[in-house]
Amino acid sequence: MEKQLLYSGKAKDVFATTNDSELLIDYKDQATAFNGKVKEEIPGKGKLNCQISSYIFDYLIENGIKTHLLKNVSDHEQLVRKTQLIPIEVVLRNKIAGSFAKKFGLKLGQELTQPLIEFYYKSDELGDPFINDDQIVSLDIATEAELTFIREQTRQINQLLLALFNQDQLDLVDFKLEFGRVDNEIILIDEFSPDNCRLWDQTSHQSLDKDVFRKKEADLVVTYQKVLNRLKGAQK
Ligand code: C5P
Secondary structure, eight states: OOOOEEEEOSSEEEEEOSSTTEEEEEEOSEEEETTTTEEEEOTTHHHHHHHHHHHHHHHHHHTTOOBSEEEEEETTEEEEEOOEEOOEEEEEEEEOOHHHHHHHTOOTTOEEEEEEEEEEEOOTTTTOOBOOHHHHHHTTSSOHHHHHHHHHHHHHHHHHHHHHHHHTTEEEEEEEEEEEEETTEEEEESOOSTTSEEEEETTTOOBOSTHHHHTTOSOHHHHHHHHHHHHHTTTO
């Protein structure tokens, strides 16, 4: 049977399944940067993203975080729960990097007094603009109570992931999460991979994330494979 494509994103395709409450996500061999302005076909990337994200989501699930992941159906496809997407990108920063360093003219890698959370409105046409809590509530994107829950979940996920990556001598500098509503609950959706976080080697301070592609510093597949190997203990 022909799979019914519901949505084609920059890094993933989403298909309908025979079960109306489930979706199939297929990770693509495609990398984009600068809001899609740079786009490249990278064989092997989809499998790596899928495997890294599944590893991280399984770890979060084991630690009590509710996510959309049901199971992996191949090395590049996941079966997930269908949710109503909350169109905000939740960014947590442990250290100063990326757009935050640029915006405030700050030194890369500087520690923050405490991790900070920012929200961006999810819109490719608008280039994902910054949005604050009041704007989110007044525009009916999410309620105050939902935002409080999202902030708490994001901080809890950060604590869990700091511990996980620290075991592998990786600094979790920042990351982006997305959430969806299902059955009166809010759960973690999308993916967690080097596409949407910054990971720095604690010794060499080298990037092991999409910055190697954005800055043309190293091969993306080699870099993401290193992250997967470290997570799976190949280099522990
Ligand atoms: O670019 P910026 O410094 O704001 O990104 C913060 C974090 O959020 C980075 O880890 C980046 O990869 C991630 N991000 C993302 N998707 C976006 C914007 C940022 O995954 N649309």
